[in-house]
Amino acid sequence: MEIAEPITPGQLSFLLGFIPVLVWWIYAEVSIHIRERLHRDLPRDSENNLANVDVGTISEDAEVHLLAGGRSLASSSKGRQQVSPNIVSCCWTRRISLENQLTTLRAMSEFGSFLIFCYICYCTDLFGEFKQVYNRDIFLFLYILFIILASTTSSKVEHEDTPVAGKSILYLNRNQTEEWKGWMQVLFVMYHYFGAEEITNIIRVFVAAYVWMTGFGNFSYYYVRKDFSIVRFSQMMWRINLLVAFCCIVLDKHYMDYYICPMHTFFTLMVYGFLRFMNKYNELGSVIAAKIFACLLVIVLIYEVPGVFDVVWSPFDFLLETSYDPPIDEWRFRSGLDRYIWIVGMIYAYYHPTVERWLQKLEETGTKLRVSIKAAIVTVCLVAAYLWYEYVCKLDGDTYNKYHPYTSWIPISIYICLRNITQQFRSCTLTLLIWLGKITLETYILQFHILLSWNGMSWNILSVIPNYPMVNLILTTAIHLTVSHRIFLLTNKLKLAFLPTGDKVRLVRNVISAAAISLSLYALSWLLLHLSKMLAAS
Structure with a gap:
């Protein structure tokens, strides 16, 4: 596959903007999928505790506990050394933001x-x-x-x-x-x-x-x-x-x-x-x-x-x-x-x-008068349509373009009248x-x-x-x-x-x-x- 023209700054800027958006979307989808799967795998008592908790309002400690498969990192000094609370908070906030969007x-x-x-x-x-x-x-x-x-x-x-x-x-x-x-x-x-x-x-x-x-x-x-x-x-x-x-x-x-x-x-x-x-x-x-x-x-x-x-x-x-x-x-x-x-x-x-x-x-109005008025309107519209087609629409392109700004309302009005008769x-x-x-x-x-x-x-x-x-x-x-x-x-x-x-x-x-x-x-x-x-x- 060959590209017809060299890439332009506008095209490259679109690509540079689109790729992060695509990555964030995939990341958010995967994140939600993993969280839902982990939620299904939790013991029943844990599910009962989380049943009434809105997903978007789970605390940071609860999320760390959830992602750790039920093992609280916060209670382990070794865990505290391996994972900085600030980093966890930053990553969680970013993920929540992406999932909300x-x-x-x-x-x-x-x-x-x-x-x-x-x-x-x-x-x-x-x-x-x-x-x-x-x-x-x-x-x-x-x-x-x-x-x-x-x-x-x-x-x-x-x-x-x-x-x-x-x-x-x-x-x-x-x-x-x-x-x-x-x-x-x-x-x-x-x-x-x-x-x-x-x-x-x-x-x-x-x-x-x-x-x-x-x-x-x-x-x-x-x-x-x-x-x-x-x-x-x-x-x-x-x-x-x-x-x-x-x-x-x-x-x-x-x-x-x-x-x-x-x-x-x-x-x-x-x-x-x-x-x-x-x-x-x-x-x-x-x-x-x-x-x-x-x-x-x-x-x-x-x-x-x-x-x-x-x-x-x-x-x-x-x-x-x-x-x-x-x-x-x-x-x-x-x-x-x-x-x-x-x-x-x-x-x-x-x-x-x-x-x-x-x-x-x-x-x-009465049927006879109503039919007579509508018949008159239809007759006028059809005669006007014929005259416009014969003397305007059939002109060659350049000549027609000169008349178009002043005559285009005629077929439009005719259509409106007939469509609503x-x-x-x-x-x-x-x-x-x-x-x-x-x-x-x-x-x-x-x-x-x-x-x-x-x-x-x-x-x-x-x-x-x-x-x-x-x-x-x-x-x-x-x-x-x-x-x-x-x-x-x-x-x-x-x-x-x-x-x-x-x-x-x-x-x-x-x-x-x-x-x-x-x-x-x-x-x-x-x-x-x-x-x-x-x-x-x-």
Whole structure:
């Protein structure tokens, strides 16, 4: 197995940090296993004495007695000479600390192991490659087959968010938006896997829908919950950027290589900043209208006024670096495509209760009037969808990109209307798609390192089973989804450990400690690599 590129200081620093964590985790696991085994081997009278004693509160003398197999070292002068009480106390304290953090150490070790697996897939030649071959018939067949499979997992949304019995199911409920993300993400990954360039404009709309949800979801949370705490904000940034940050370090990638992550981060910051400013007045409709208008003015100023974009973003060149020259152009293109849609999401979120009341009144009207209104809405939506597809979506890529920022709200709005046209539609969701929707961030990032392989010029398909592309697809997809789901769970576990809710002091202490450890490891790694180069040259 050969490594494609020389090891970087970031990769070495990760390794220097991961190895101790792995050792501590194994040590804690073995320590607990040995203690439990010794506890089972104790005489019954000793077990009775220890039955009501919590493991974490056993005294040092009791632990020494336990580890000695029931022979008290403290009562032996020879034992006192052989084992210093201070050393015993120090070792016991360390072991207790590690055992108390067993869940965190286990999560960190598993998270790091998955990153190493991605490194092996992406940065070594252990696995082969297939060339991407796009066939529309196979592409559509696989997606339709998947939707048929997903339809067997349908479920109904209960009235979990409705305080009044008999009230209609909320439109755009949580399950529905997760389902929406799920079926889009499957097409998104298939688009990259097969190289389906003919649906590029459709994929642009999917990305816009994700950004729309950023505005919709963040506005809904901050407007309703009114939780602008730094802990909550840090947890949100952790969710968006933890995996991508480690991928950049371990795989020697640029942040902009995963452009959806910086886009979500930027637009989340915008929503948070505008809603937090004078947030005690957010109940006033005029204030919300002014804030949304201010968001629009800021975006117009940055993106529409020549020269302003470069002035605003040039200090962040180190984050926006790509293989393109100048790097800021890629960020201008990516973020510019969806610069307005997050504001549309905020507007939809603000009027969400109003629309819900309209739908409730509509469901209470007579059958004939209700059917007539819904038929009119469906007709308008279908006509609008046809016009958008014929005169916008079918344009060539460069021309379509010019219209996209101003038209992406059309297909998104059409989908929302049709998806919520009846009570039955609103209440029925597909469980498999909901599950996939919850791990879209992980599946997006990991597709480039588990499903695909970069040969320096273009993307190819990672080959685990040579000469069997469809069997290879099944296996790599299973690995991709399993790893994505596990990293999703691990991200949340580590979030609770490092960013505890309602504890600002611990949050600050953890941030300072993490920064100090990271800088120390990076400096040590840089020094070791620099010395190795000097020795190799001499």
